[in-house]
Amino acid sequence: MxxxxxxxxxxxxxxxxxxxxxxxxxxxxxxxxxxxxxxxxxxxxxxxxxxxxxxxxxxxxxxxxxxxxxxxxxxxxxxxxxxxxxxxxxxxxxxxxxxxxxxxxxxxxEQHGCVFMWHDPTGSPPRWGLPHMFDSFTEFSDMSEEEFYPIFPHGTRRWPNEPVHPQITFENSVDSMHFRYVHDSPMDPLLLEMDIRENDTVFRTLFGFKSLRTKEIEMVFDTRTTGVGCSFNVFKGAYNYRVLFSATPIDDETSELFNTIWWPRRENDSGDIPEDIRQRIEKEILTTVDEDLLVWRNQKYVDRPLLAKQDVKAFTALRKWQAGFYDLPPVED
Missing domain, CATH: 2.102.10.10 (Rieske [2Fe-2S] iron-sulphur domain)
Incomplete structure (x- = not known):
């Protein structure tokens, strides 16, 4: 790109x-x-x-x-x-x-084992807070952080020096069909809900995944994207893990991508992530960013894309919302 x-x-x-x-x-x-x-x-x-x-x-x-x-x-x-x-x-x-x-x-x-930095070209102090991987999803899932394995180091992976703009990566948050074609999803994805929250700083989507056999929704996941930097994702149903995906500019030409996985603990297991689960995380989840990068690295940004009818409302709303995170005036004392 x-x-x-x-x-x-x-x-x-x-x-x-x-x-x-x-x-x-x-x-x-x-x-x-x-x-x-x-x-x-x-x-x-x-x-x-x-x-x-x-x-x-x-x-x-x-x-x-x-x-x-x-x-x-x-x-x-x-x-x-x-x-x-x-x-x-x-x-x-x-x-x-x-x-x-x-x-x-x-x-x-610092929250739930991750470090976030506030960036503002005007030097203004933080204008808003962050979603929380657990406190922000209590109406969707009541699982606590203690019910998951520790994330570091086996539930983490980074991709440095990628020629990708963060905003491009978060367009996936409204793109239901890419799951089928990029990630070979075994279930049929559907965007169920979409709204903007927390004083216009969080774009929330709810996806459902229908079984190809029964046509019933077997899994849903709730996504909270804040600005153009971080996306907090909670899966519920066939899987019950959580993912934080982040993209941070290094300079004017590259970004660093982060993926963090919270996997539910097995009953009576208080240790680190077992080896079989580590292999599953690596094979099924962490590799999804590699699949996305095959597109992102070589993608050309289309300012006015030709959209399928089902995508017009979501893509238009997301891009209009994303535009609000650039060239903000300084905060007055």
Missing amino acids: NLKELPFSMKPVGWFQIAWSGEIPTGEAIPLKYFGHDLVAFRGEDGTLRVMDAHCHHMGAHLGHGGKVKGNCVTCPYHGWVWSGEGKNVEIPYQEQTVNKKLRVWPII
């Missing part, structure tokens, strides 16, 4: 996944890059995760490459300057005076 030809930028406003919590243990600093920004993520002794601009204001060293966590701060690997989790220079080891210049601190949320 030629991202330069798209009618929208790679800098939408919203929440985007940047990691899984298990990747950043206490006392470690790691490098990240998203939205064209070099970042450092580190977890202090208090267990709190911080994400900041990565380059030390002294000589420009990257704090994520060799930087050390000191208390709740990160130390530059080049000359030992210490930067707090609030972005302040709090120590220069060879002089008493510090500098009055801050590193940018990025808003983040």
Whole structure:
């Protein structure tokens, strides 16, 4: 996909996944890059995760490459300057005076083992919250997080450096027929419901899958897409797992895709995901993104697509809603 030809930028406003919590243990600093920004993520002794601009204001060293966590701060690997989790220079080891210049601190949320970062080109603070994989679906399914195996590391997979715009990936959320042709679905998909929620920040769809034999709906799944970054999906019926799919721009040409699977625990099993379930997840679920990527990598964006009658309302509503996450004015104090 030629991202330069798209009618929208790679800098939408919203929440985007940047990691899984298990990747950043206490006392470690790691490098990240998203939205064209070099970042450092580190977890202090208090267990709190911080994400900041990565380059030390002294000589420009990257704090994520060799930087050390000191208390709740990160130390530059080049000359030992210490930067707090609030972005302040709090120590220069060879002089008493510090500098009055801050590193940018990025808003983040950690929930159900995933790390999300707020991105807004205007620098405005978060304008809305995130759906929750469990709290947001209580009217649809009352299963709790404890009833699922831990997600990390065996229920996770990422695809870095993909020439794909996040908005394209989330058009699947209203595309019932692609399940049959891209994923060879053994059941017939049908879009049952569609609405916009939570002050226009969540696009919700409900799909049903009919048995090809009985023609009865055997499985439904509820999807909550927030902005153009994350899609929370709960399956109920023939399967009862949950999936978080996320797409986060790295720069103006590539994105990183994340897939996270919550699989129900077997009765009286309090351990990690058993090997047979891991293989099933890999074969049946994680590979679906590989199948989508065969299309996404080579797709040309059609601004005014020729749509089947059943798709007109859903695609039109989704694209109109997605347009609201670009070029927002700054939030006034």
